[in-house]
Amino acid sequence: MRLLKNAQRAGETACPTKVAQAVSPVHPSTTSEYSRGAKNLKLCNTKALVAGLCIIAQCAAQEVAIAPVNPSVPSIVRSYVGPIAPPTRLTNSARLHQLIRAGKLYLTVQDAIALVIENNLGLEVNRYGPLVQQWQVYRQEGGGALRGVTNGNSLSGSVASGQGVSGSIQSTGIGVSGGGNNGTGGGNATVQQIGPVAPNFDPFLQSTAVFSHITAPQANAFAAQTSALVEITHAYQTRYQQGLASGGFVYVQQNENYLKENAPDLINPSVYPRIQILLQHSLLQGFGTGLNTRFIRIAKKNVLAGDETFRSQLLDLVANTVNLYYDLVSDNDQLKSRQNAVQIAQKFYEDTKTQIDLGTLAKVELPRSESELASRKQDLLIAEQTLRQREVALKDALTRVPDPELEEAQIVPLDRIEVPANDDLPTLRQLVAVAMAKRPDVAAAKYRDQASEINALGTANGILPIAVGQVYAYDVGSAGTPAPGAHVNPQNIGGLGKAFGQVFKRDYPTERAVSFFQGTIHNRQAQADYGIDQLQLKQGDLTTARTNNQIVVDISNAMVALRQARSRYNQAINTRQLQDQLLQAEQNRFSFGTSTISNLIIAQRALVTAQTSEIGALTAYAHARVSLDQTLGQTLEVNHVSVDEGLKGRIQRESKVPETAPAGTH
Numbered sequence: 001m002r003l004l005k006n007a008q009r010a011g012e013t014a015c016p017t018k019v020a021q022a023v024s025p026v027h028p029s030t031t032s033e034y035s036r037g038a039k040n041l042k043l044c045n046t047k048a049l050v051a052g053l054c055i056i057a058q059c060a061a062q063e064v065a066i067a068p069v070n071p072s073v074p075s076i077v078r079s080y081v082g083p084i085a086p087p088t089r090l091t092n093s094a095r096l097h098q099l100i101r102a103g104k105l106y107l108t109v110q111d112a113i114a115l116v117i118e119n120n121l122g123l124e125v126n127r128y129g130p131l132v133q134q135w136q137v138y139r140q141e142g143g144g145a146l147r148g149v150t151n152g153n154s155l156s157g158s159v160a161s162g163q164g165v166s167g168s169i170q171s172t173g174i175g176v177s178g179g180g181n182n183g184t185g186g187g188n189a190t191v192q193q194i195g196p197v198a199p200n201f202d203p204f205l206q207s208t209a210v211f212s213h214i215t216a217p218q219a220n221a222f223a224a225q226t227s228a229l230v231e232i233t234h235a236y237q238t239r240y241q242q243g244l245a246s247g248g249f250v251y252v253q254q255n256e257n258y259l260k261e262n263a264p265d266l267i268n269p270s271v272y273p274r275i276q277i278l279l280q281h282s283l284l285q286g287f288g289t290g291l292n293t294r295f296i297r298i299a300k301k302n303v304l305a306g307d308e309t310f311r312s313q314l315l316d317l318v319a320n321t322v323n324l325y326y327d328l329v330s331d332n333d334q335l336k337s338r339q340n341a342v343q344i345a346q347k348f349y350e351d352t353k354t355q356i357d358l359g360t361l362a363k364v365e366l367p368r369s370e371s372e373l374a375s376r377k378q379d380l381l382i383a384e385q386t387l388r389q390r391e392v393a394l395k396d397a398l399t400r401v402p403d404p405e406l407e408e409a410q411i412v413p414l415d416r417i418e419v420p421a422n423d424d425l426p427t428l429r430q431l432v433a434v435a436m437a438k439r440p441d442v443a444a445a446k447y448r449d450q451a452s453e454i455n456a457l458g459t460a461n462g463i464l465p466i467a468v469g470q471v472y473a474y475d476v477g478s479a480g481t482p483a484p485g486a487h488v489n490p491q492n493i494g495g496l497g498k499a500f501g502q503v504f505k506r507d508y509p510t511e512r513a514v515s516f517f518q519g520t521i522h523n524r525q526a527q528a529d530y531g532i533d534q535l536q537l538k539q540g541d542l543t544t545a546r547t548n549n550q551i552v553v554d555i556s557n558a559m560v561a562l563r564q565a566r567s568r569y570n571q572a573i574n575t576r577q578l579q580d581q582l583l584q585a586e587q588n589r590f591s592f593g594t595s596t597i598s599n600l601i602i603a604q605r606a607l608v609t610a611q612t613s614e615i616g617a618l619t620a621y622a623h624a625r626v627s628l629d630q631t632l633g634q635t636l637e638v639n640h641v642s643v644d645e646g647l648k649g650r651i652q653r654e655s656k657v658p659e660t661a662p663a664g665t666h
Helices: 003-014 038-043 046-058 109-119 121-126 128-140 164-172 294-358 363-398 404-408 428-438 440-462 496-504 524-591 597-632 643-648
Strands: 104-107 204-217 228-244 248-261 267-282 410-413 466-476 479-482 509-518
Touching (some): 109 121, 109 294, 109 363, 121 128, 267 496, 294 363, 294 410, 294 440, 294 597, 294 643, 363 404, 363 597, 428 440, 428 524, 428 597, 479 496
Parallel strands (some): 104 410
Antiparallel strands (some): 228 248, 466 509
């Protein structure tokens, strides 16, 4: 993530404000490089974060990210304030206009790669992938079911059993049940998930306060001592619950009930505090830290796989850009070759006219030379149109949004296709080792296989029966003001402090231990889920082996293609040199009258064909070299591109237009 750290680097050059180090919205346990810096959250002051958010909103050269909540927000509400997402970037980088001069875009391969990384919308979309995976880790570290489970409970209108008139009637079985919760209960939503559901690791604090004034007619006047019972109640409940990664939960709950009524009672008003502590733990199904944290570890593996997926997308984008650039270079060379052919045909036409004027040739030969010149001009027109189409394709790849200045500019490629004296390829075994170490798809597949193995822990544990143990402790207190003349235990006379003293001294303890067991006859669903998972794991192993074998084949084919491309290029050079010599010899014979126009035209066409073949062979070699690097997974290293730059969408290297255009450019 390194959000503000990268914003600081970008801000030092693009904005006047220098910001502090990055923070991440993702938990520090995330192992991905992209998530480093989360532990610095508490170290960031308010000013640094505000400056970072300013840079996010104003500077175009920073990575996509979602910033955490401002630390200036009070901690009590910080968990309920959404993270901050910067606006999408819909402008081209400044590098584009730095390379345009006098209506021409001077471009090297490295500049083309830099512009594509900074401006490509597809890559911008892909930058969100690693971020989503890291928020998945953050989500899974909260525990619970994959999509969440809702539940509700009710406290409204409750009184403690044995407290006051209503409590006494209910405790003796005289009262009628129902209608007491005022409709505030809630239902439970269910979530289907293979394997046990992890406890909620985020602790929660729940507090409820109910104030009521109830007037109710009393059919049993003997028990109530009044025909209309008026009750004033205050009910408070506070509950803290924490899930355990080992497979259970513990909660502490404090209740306090206050009651004042118009009927005679031994103690009126009265308070009734309670404290409950419960520990519940799974003993078979759902037991184990490895099981209940499996989705956290899967999410972390997905983060690593997401990083590799982004690296694969970046690698393919760079390879496609290099191929597109070399295609443009090839089209430029083809245009020059066609221009040279037109010049040769033009000179041939003019020489033919001269010889006709001198009477050494018949006029019937002129249309043939005119036809040859027209054919060469048509080839030139086609080459020009092809070059313009290639420029449009490359411009589209270089920009995020249409740019009027670029639309009118002509691209001038400054780099040429270079063919080294020899390729010096290592052995196939060595290249396979390189590919296995560097290819992002291999790494991503490995992480996905590991995630599948971790996920299988759920189905393996799901075969076991359910066994739950529960330990429960409950302490109560009771105190209040005695009625005049009532004989009350002195221990129960007093206020809330007296009642809580009874709780903490455990004057009235209640303890309970519960065991629960449930087994499914046949257990076919769990058995089938486990069997399916195991078979899919075996299928995954075989698929990985098949993929590795295909990688070996792909590398071998790429090596063969590169060697063939070099051989064709060398042959094309020799053919072009031979056809050049043959054309010169034919021109000499024609000037001495020992050759014919037909032979000369054939020689000219053969030279044009040889030149076209040479340019095509050179381009094929460049594509074969790019393909081999792509197959080996080393395209980024060869082209000096880092994944970090791809994630940030900004290349550190500066681009400059040369003072003078290299020879051969137009």
